[in-house]
Amino acid sequence: MSILEPVIRPPAEADSFLLQVTLGCSSDSCSFCGAYKGKTFQVKDREEISADIRRHARRYPDTRRVFLMDGDALVLANSKLVPIMEELNAAFPRLARIASYANGSNITRKSDADLAELYRHKLSLIYMGLESGSPQVLDRCAKRSSVAEMVAAVNRAAGAQIKSSVIVLLGLGGRRHSAEHVAGTIDALNRMQPRYLSFLSLMVIPGTPLAEEVVRGEFEELDPQELLKETYEILKGLDLKKTVFRSDHASNHLPLEGALPKDKAALLRILETAIGGGIRLKPEFLRGL
Template identity: 40%
Template sequence: MHYQGDVFRPPSEAKSILLQVTTGCSHNKCSFCGMYKNSRFSIKDDDIIMEDIEYASRHFQRQKRLFICDGDALILPQKRLLHILNAIREQLPWVERVGIYANTKSIRLKSDEDLQKLRDAGLKIAYMGLESGDDVTLEHICKGSNAQRMVEMGQRLRSAGMLLSVTVLLGIAGKKRSHVHAVETGRVLSAIDPEYVGALSLMLSQGTDLYSSYEKGLFELLEPMEMLEELAVMITHTDLSGGYFHANHASNYLPIKARLPEEKEKTLQLIHSALQGKVGLKAEQYRSF
């Protein structure tokens, strides 16, 4: 497989075939993210992509899932993306699910018919980074979108029949807007109603704009208990129709996996027990992003 630079994928795609069709991220301006800072966005040549699919057909016959990398491969023109999906279906017929990262810009470039065609061609799950439902926070972190657009684009993916996994960041609003961030993020998640929510806890990355703000005293990082309080408020204001709310990423202090609404109260009780010191938290040295 022809990989260039660092290749990133969601935790749930750990055992998937990783097919890199772009390098970097088409946005690459988020103040907290250092993943693609040293990688220029580009679309790889079709010959290389097809060669990798052919290689996967010979060497990865046990993997049932495939993830299209990198940061925002949905930005590819519709015809090229359909060509790739059709090649995957023809040469890797055992692959049951293809996934991709998506942001509001790339979703907006696709019509509802386009999204449906992608779903019919095998693109069954999209991963969208919401980070926060608070417009002030979204502007501060240079997300390039607002809450209403996040809701609209998330709903369009759902209407196309794709599974949707939405990522949010605990602590991204700092201390002053923590409560607002938690409430508004819960509101936006409820409006989108994705199948999966992944809550990560902010870990500052050197070389990012947010890290520089932290060093200058312009950004206050939440303490572990404050992260938990924020998580409790967020879950309290999140209403899903059977979706999963995960906070079991390596960055989190308290692993949580809950189906909402059935396990909402039980999960809140667990968090409150942790806040009271009755449940231990992950030690700092064992956290990673």
């Protein structure tokens, strides 16, 4: 398979056919992100994409799920994306779902008719890194998508029956901006009403601009207790009607999952116990393993 490493995909796509249609991330600006360093953004050669589909179809004709890579394959116009999706639908008769990472403008630039066309071709899930609902925090880390754009994107996608899985990065405001990070994130998530919600914890990656800020003393990372408090405060403020919540990524100190709003009170009780020292947290050295 002609995949250009590194391969980054959500945990839930572990069994999906990972089809690379673009390389890297079209924005590649976020100060904390080392995901695609060294990969210049480009659209993959069309013939190579078709060859990857044919090769996978020969070996796994019963494939039901496809994940489009890399960082934001939906940056492609429908005129380029839909023929690829048609090929996927033809190659895999049992195909049930196509998913992809997406940033705000990937979705807001498309018309309602474009989104409906993608859904008809089985795009039914997008993963969106909100990271923070605070405009100040996003500005500080140079994220190109704005909060308003991402809220609009999730709602526009939902209008086309495309579900969203939204990712929040605990600790992204550091100590100084933790309060804005919490308040903004609560507000954005309540306006998004995502179907899936994941909390990851910030891990400072060597070589990124954020790592340099840490060295210069301009960014103070949260400790495990502070990360738990952010988790607690955000969860407490959420008013979600139907969301599957997970905070069980390798970067998190305390694995949590549940359905919101049903499990909210129980999750908050677990967090209170953990904050009070009643639950052993995952040691620092196991994060990221």
